Amino acid sequence: xxxxxxxxxxxxxxxxxxxxxxxxxxxxxxxxxxxxxxxxxxxxxxxxxxxxxxxxxxxxxxxxxxxxxxxxxxxxxxxxxxxxxxxxxxxxxxxxxxxxxxxxxxxxxxxxxxxxxxxxxxxxxxxxxxxxxxxxxxxxxxxxxxxxxxxxxxxxxxxxxxxxxxxxxxxxxxxxxxxxxxxxxxxxxxxxxxxxxxxxxxxxxxxxxxxxxxxxxxxxxxxxxxxxxxxxxxxxxxxxxxxxxxxxxxxxxxxxxxxxxxxxxxxxxxxxxxxxxxxxxxxxxxxxxxxxxxxxxxxxxxxxxxxxxxxxxxxxxxxxxxxxxxxxxxxxxxxxxxxxxxxxxxxxxxxxxxxxxxxxxxxxxxxxxxxxxxxxxxxxxxxxxxxxxxxxxxxxxxxxxxxxxxxxxxxxxxxxxxxxxxxxxxxxxxxxxxxxxxxxxxxxxxxxxxxxxxxxxxxxxxxxxxxxxxxxxxxxxxxxxxxxxxxxxxxxxxxxxxxxxxxxxxxxxxxxxxxxxxxxxxxxxxxxxxxxxxxxxxxxxxxxxxxxxxxxxxxxxxxxxxxxxxxxxxxxxxxxxxxxxxxxxxxxxxxxxxxxxxxxxxxxxxxxxxxxxxxxxxxxxxxxxxxxxxxxxxxxxxxxxxxxxxxxxxxxxxxxxxxxxxxxxxxxxxxxxxxxxxxxxxxxxxxxxxxxxxxxxxxxxxxxxxxxxxxxxxxxxxxxxxxxxxxxxxxxxxxxxxxxxxxxxxxxxxxxxxxxxxxxxxxxxxxxxxxxxxxxxxxxxxxxxxxxxxxxxxxxxxxxxxxxxxxxxxxxxxxxxxxxxxxxxxxxxxxxxxxxxxxxxxxxxxxxxxxxxxxxxxxxxxxxxxxxxxxxxxxxxxxxxxxxxxxxxxxxxxxxxxxxxxxxxxxxxxxxxxxxxxxxxxxxxxxxxxxxxxxx
Numbered sequence: 001x002x003x004x005x006x007x008x009x010x011x012x013x014x015x016x017x018x019x020x021x022x023x024x025x026x027x028x029x030x031x032x033x034x035x036x037x038x039x040x041x042x043x044x045x046x047x048x049x050x051x052x053x054x055x056x057x058x059x060x061x062x063x064x065x066x067x068x069x070x071x072x073x074x075x076x077x078x079x080x081x082x083x084x085x086x087x088x089x090x091x092x093x094x095x096x097x098x099x100x101x102x103x104x105x106x107x108x109x110x111x112x113x114x115x116x117x118x119x120x121x122x123x124x125x126x127x128x129x130x131x132x133x134x135x136x137x138x139x140x141x142x143x144x145x146x147x148x149x150x151x152x153x154x155x156x157x158x159x160x161x162x163x164x165x166x167x168x169x170x171x172x173x174x175x176x177x178x179x180x181x182x183x184x185x186x187x188x189x190x191x192x193x194x195x196x197x198x199x200x201x202x203x204x205x206x207x208x209x210x211x212x213x214x215x216x217x218x219x220x221x222x223x224x225x226x227x228x229x230x231x232x233x234x235x236x237x238x239x240x241x242x243x244x245x246x247x248x249x250x251x252x253x254x255x256x257x258x259x260x261x262x263x264x265x266x267x268x269x270x271x272x273x274x275x276x277x278x279x280x281x282x283x284x285x286x287x288x289x290x291x292x293x294x295x296x297x298x299x300x301x302x303x304x305x306x307x308x309x310x311x312x313x314x315x316x317x318x319x320x321x322x323x324x325x326x327x328x329x330x331x332x333x334x335x336x337x338x339x340x341x342x343x344x345x346x347x348x349x350x351x352x353x354x355x356x357x358x359x360x361x362x363x364x365x366x367x368x369x370x371x372x373x374x375x376x377x378x379x380x381x382x383x384x385x386x387x388x389x390x391x392x393x394x395x396x397x398x399x400x401x402x403x404x405x406x407x408x409x410x411x412x413x414x415x416x417x418x419x420x421x422x423x424x425x426x427x428x429x430x431x432x433x434x435x436x437x438x439x440x441x442x443x444x445x446x447x448x449x450x451x452x453x454x455x456x457x458x459x460x461x462x463x464x465x466x467x468x469x470x471x472x473x474x475x476x477x478x479x480x481x482x483x484x485x486x487x488x489x490x491x492x493x494x495x496x497x498x499x500x501x502x503x504x505x506x507x508x509x510x511x512x513x514x515x516x517x518x519x520x521x522x523x524x525x526x527x528x529x530x531x532x533x534x535x536x537x538x539x540x541x542x543x544x545x546x547x548x549x550x551x552x553x554x555x556x557x558x559x560x561x562x563x564x565x566x567x568x569x570x571x572x573x574x575x576x577x578x579x580x581x582x583x584x585x586x587x588x589x590x591x592x593x594x595x596x597x598x599x600x601x602x603x604x605x606x607x608x609x610x611x612x613x614x615x616x617x618x619x620x621x622x623x624x625x626x627x628x629x630x631x632x633x634x635x636x637x638x639x640x641x642x643x644x645x646x647x648x649x650x651x652x653x654x655x656x657x658x659x660x661x662x663x664x665x666x667x668x669x670x671x672x673x674x675x676x677x678x679x680x681x682x683x684x685x686x687x688x689x690x691x692x693x694x695x696x697x698x699x700x701x702x703x704x705x706x707x708x709x710x711x712x713x714x715x716x717x718x719x720x721x722x723x724x725x726x727x728x729x730x731x732x733x734x735x736x737x738x739x740x741x742x743x744x745x746x747x748x749x750x751x752x753x754x755x756x757x758x759x760x761x762x763x764x765x766x767x768x769x770x771x772x773x774x775x776x777x778x779x780x781x782x783x784x785x786x787x788x789x790x791x792x793x794x795x796x797x798x799x800x801x802x803x804x805x806x807x808x809x810x811x812x813x814x815x816x817x818x819x820x821x822x823x824x825x826x827x828x829x830x831x832x833x834x835x836x837x838x839x840x841x842x843x844x845x846x847x848x849x850x851x852x853x854x855x856x857x858x859x860x861x862x863x864x865x866x867x868x869x870x871x872x873x874x875x876x877x878x879x880x881x882x883x884x885x886x887x888x889x890x891x892x893x894x895x896x897x898x899x900x901x902x903x904x905x906x907x908x909x910x911x912x913x914x915x916x917x918x919x920x921x922x923x924x925x926x927x928x929x930x931x932x933x934x935x936x
Contacts, residue, residue, distance in 0.1 A: 001077055003090075004098040005033050006153070007133025009140065013076040016651070023141050024049050025069045030140050032081065032090035034149050036097045042087035051143040098131045099153070105131075106160050113163050118170040119265050119329045125164035132157060158188065165197045174204040179930045183907065185214070189221045192234050199234075203241050203248060211241050266331040266359035269390065270578060272322045273315040275447040275476075278440030282431060286320045289411055289429060290327055300404055300427075301411045304420040307433030309340070310473030310586070313415035314392050316433065321390055321413065328411070330385040333359055335403075338544060339395025340417055340587055345542070345668045346395050349402040350700050353378050356389075356403075367697040370736075379406035386410065393587070397422035435470030438462065444472065448479030457490030464490065467497045473586060480573035524596075530557070531568040536600055537609045538575070538585060539593025542668035545584040547661070549647050553616035554609050556643025582661065607676070612644040614673055614681045617666055619646035621688035624655040628876060629691050630838045631800045633764075635684055656877035659692040670705055674712050682712035683721050690728050694735065695878065703732040720761070723752035727765050734772035742772050763792035763801050770808055783812035800841075803832035807845040814852045822852040843872035847885055850892070859896035863889055883912040887926060899933055906930050 004010030009026050011018040020026050031048050032040060046054035046062055055061065066088055070078035080091045094100040105128035112121035136153045140146060161184065168177050181198035188194055195218035202211035215238045219230050230238075240248055282305075289301045305313045318334075325332060333356050337347045350371045357367060357374060360381050368374050382405040394400050394416040404412060404426065414420060414428075424430060436444065445461055446454040454461045464482075468474035482493055524532045534555050538546070541554060552562035566583060569575045578584045585593070597606050619640050625632055627649060640646055649655050659666075666689055673682035686709030693702040706729035713721035730745030746769050753761035770785035790805035810825030826849045833841040850865035866889045873882035886909035893902035906926055913923050 001080065001092060001096045002098075003033050003036070003077075003092055003096060004131075004133065005030055006098045006102060006131050006136050008138045009033075010098075010133070011073060011077050013074060018073055018077055020069070020072055022068070022072075024065060025072060026140055027143065027145060028065055028069055029073075029090075030137050031145055032088060033092075033097060034099060034145075036090050036092045036100055039084040039089045040087045045087055048143060048145040051141075102128050102131045102160075103156070106156065106163075109160065109163055109167075113167060116170075117329075118167045119331075121167040122164060122171055122173075123265050123267075125160050125167065128160050129157070129164065158191070162191075162193050162197070165194075165201075169197065169200055169204070174201040176927065177201045178205060178207075179910075179927045182931065185218070189218070190225060192218070192222075192231055195230075196234055196237050199237055199241060200248065208241060208244070212238070215241070265329075266333055266356075266387075268334040268359050269321050269325070269332045270318055270334060272319050273312075275444060275479075276315060276319045277444040277447060277472075278436055279312070279316050279319075279433075282316060282433065283320055283323075285429065285431060286316075286413070287324070290324065300406075300408060302404070302414065302423055302426055302428035303412070303431055304414045304416065304423050304428045305431045305433055306416050306419045308435075308471075309417060310471040311433050311435060312472035313433055315472060317390050317392065317413045317415050321388055324388065328386045328388040330387045331359075332388045332390070334390045334392065336392045336544060337394045337399055338587070339393050339399060345671055346399060349399060350374070352391075352403055354698065354700075357381075371700060375402055378403075382410055383407045384409060389413070391415070394418075394420065396420070401426075436465075436472060436475070437470070438465060441465035441468065441470050441475055444475050445479055445482075448476070449482055453486075453490070460490035460494040463494040464497065467494065473589075477573045480571065484571060527572060528565075528568065530555075530561070531565045531572075533601075534562070534565040535569055535574055536593050536597035537606075538569075539590050539595070539597050540606055540609055541590075541613065542665060542672045543584075543590065544664055545578065545582045546665065547582055549645070550613065550616055550662075550665075551583070553644045553646070554613040556609070556612055559645065608641075608643075610672065610676055611641050611678070614669060614678060614685070615640040615644040616646050617662065617669055618681055618685055618688065619644070620649065620658065621662075621666065621685065623647075624649045624658055625688050625691055628652060628655050629840055630836065631804045631841055632691060633760075633800070635687060637684070652876045656692075659689075663689070663692065663698075667701060667705060670708050670712075674708060679712035679715045680718075680721070683709040683716070683725055685709075686712075687724060687728065690731075694731075699732065699735050703729065703736060706732050719752050719756055720758070723749045723756065723758070723761055723765075726752065727761075727768050730765075731768045731771065734768075734775050737775075739772065739776060746772070759792045759796035760798045760801060763789045763796065763798065763805065766792065767801070767805060767808065770812070774812070779812055779815045783809065783816060786812055799832055800836055800838060803829045803836060803838065803845075804841055806832065807841065807848055810845070810852070811848045814848060814855065817855075819852040819855045823849065823856075826852065839872040840876055840878075843869045843876070843878075843881065843885075846872075847881075847888070850885075850888055854888070854892050854895070859892050862892045866892065879912055883909045886912065890929070894929075894933075903930065903933050906933075 002010070002012040004012075009020060009030055011020065011029070020029055027049050028045060031045055042059055042062055043054075046058040049062065049065065050058065066081060066083075070081050072078070073081070082089045082091055092100075094104050105124050109121050109124035109128060112118075112124060136150050137146060165177055165181060165184075168174075178198070178201045181194060181201050184191075184194040185198045195214065199211045199214050199218075202208075202214060215230070215234070218234065222228060222230055229235075286303055289303055305317055307313050321332060321334075335347065335352045335355055337352060339346045353371070353374050354367070356378055360378075362377070362381075368377055384407070387405075387410045389403070389405070389410060389412045391400055391403055391412060391414045394414050396416075396418060397420050400414055400420065400423065414423070419430065419432065420428070421430065435441075442454065442461055442465055445465065464478055465475065468478055478493075478497065482488070482490065485493070524535065527535065534551065534557075537554050538551065541550070546554075548563050548566055549559060551566060552559045555562060555565070557565070566575065566577075570577060570583070574589060575583045575585045597609075601609070619637065622635060622637060623646065626634060647658070649658060666685060670682050670685050673679070673685060686705040689705055690702065693699070693705070706725055710722065710725040710729055713725045726745045726749035730742045730749060732742075733739070733745060734742035746765055749768075750762060750765045753765060766785045766789035770782045770789060773779075773782035773785055786805055786808035790802060790809055793801035793805050806825050806829035810822040810829065813819075813825065814822035826845050829845045830842065830849070833845060846865045846869035850862045850869065853859075853862035853865060866885050869885040870882055870889075873879070873885060886905050890902040890905035890909065893899075893905060906929055910923070910926055910930065913926070
């Protein structure tokens, strides 16, 4: 559930937004929400509902309003409205109400301000302010609730803004804070704190004269409005600016001139191990690295932790990292490189760098296409910063080296089963991790089971630690089983494990990895048969993690049953819910599970599970793409195989969130499908990812998946599949700037669709070629291809493609200066797109119409068109396009001489870009426009 009052009233039940149409019901709900979790007296509710004049019998009528509100909210949200003496209560917590969440973040942010933890304060207060969607309770009728609560909430917001600005000034963000501070000082002229922050930001930007002018403006306003001059704090700041006090100098800026990217503060470490034990000497050696990672250090400090599987390398690295986060105020980065993943698909350096750039706040639209440029940007963003980087489960030095920073200040911890001696050239500390000592292993058991129980079964405890070979992973699983049977003597558990080990002696090759099979085998004895089967089949999943719905399809069981089985596996420490709703499994356990699946379920059982899982992902992804981009068309999919239950996605935000979460699974799933001989599913899965990877600017992934798709399509012998994949691969190469390869693949695609006499397929190729011509700035060539696409779509009777091609012809006509023709084509496109329900196409076409009207000087019409593009872009999750449409609105207002409307539109655009943490030239230009507008 999610309830909102920081803007228009908002109720979201799962993915469904629930409307509350009646005004008195909205007032009632708002009154309950501002006191969420507390009982509101009935007479107080009556006062606000009837604006201070409740009727006779108000208590009875109030019960009726409450009853109707519950029905409107539905069974989920409605059940939260409870009768509680002396009135009613809305049951919701901090994570479900924007006001409660805002208050908690502000409290934490204020504490960080007082502690001088400026980076933490900036992050917390930025999150808090991002919860605001406009004027609080904007759709609630004016009355007692409005009069009492809105001023209070607005004061809370202003305090958060002031604190956040203070943190930003301490972090050296003065350049980006100037426009915002100018607006705040103008809107709240009697709040001296905003004037002081504006003066300081201007001074630190080298604009002393403007800072002094800002003081004079503040002084004039205060005298005119209050009859008194500035307070002592503002006067003292004015004096110090006049005398150029060195103490007012700016701290190191968070913006890097080489590319203009402003970085976020990542906090990407996974949760630490709850019962971490031992490793005292290793922790001391790691901490010794801190002295080598100062700003004057000659090289980046690196530690490479190696050791066998299950020995606790990741646990040590993450545990230590959490201990020293305070030494790295600019953030922590983490990536599982999956170097020894059972799927055999390690993370590429390009993929790892891309994930780091995402965490550092680089928006998709600003992501360089070339890997070398991405790596250079990564190193630039880390220059001069103190960031801790954990590279977990590395395969070799070659996978690690491109991920190392280029300047001192950062510290890198690498874990690997191999000894990465090649890193010694970079000055790495090489740390070989051995199994736990007998004392450490016994302490680990005691932490899990309690010292009393271990002491009572001292000899058995020693036997258990010996049977686990001192491996923390095996000990954790053993302890989980013992904890699940609290009345069972440890001696009996040791006897069971000893018996299991004797059964597997024939498999013992003399190393810990093989010996640990005994622990894994023994851990399953206590599982129910369905849970043991679920565990085995999870070994077939391509990873790196999975959701409960996917596990349900993999095992062919209902969702609720899958949840219960996953809980059982989690209690046995065989899987872990590492983020809410997503589970992961140690790669050693996954390899063992796959081995057991092959032995117990055989090839037919494993193949059926893989079929169900791939169908789950394929049909869910296909449905999500069809929702987001109906013009993409549809694949000729049959029904999902029996036991597979694809997810139903009916809301745009849910579709984007699903792709974000599942993309790391979908890409290796393509490889799994191809390796399993399921080539049709392989190319079809790749087809579903095209729009997502394109919109997220993951261009190397787009090209790689389409290369794999093309190979699979060729193996199927299907010409339609080959034509589709040649087209998408050609477009991918165009986006990467490899125009020769793009032309070659698009030519192949066109030849295939000509052979098939598939006019719609030919049209899609011409449409793709138009976009590639546009990328080369060949507008005339793009227009010619778009016209050919339109002609073929019309001949094929393909209305969706026809609508998109009409907009393309209109857009390229506008770019070539033929604005009247552009209007005619785009208006025809809008009519078709509206009939088809293609909101993405509508938004793009309204943007085209706005551009044409603007060029013709039709400013009112241009604003109207651009405005109609804003909401669809937002609903589709295309926030970058939403911001661009708002910028265009501002430009049109500015051209028409309406400076106030231009400022409002640009401020909205800036808010979206700030929410996206979007750096780069567009954001800088927008801030400059706002600054210039305010100075004129």
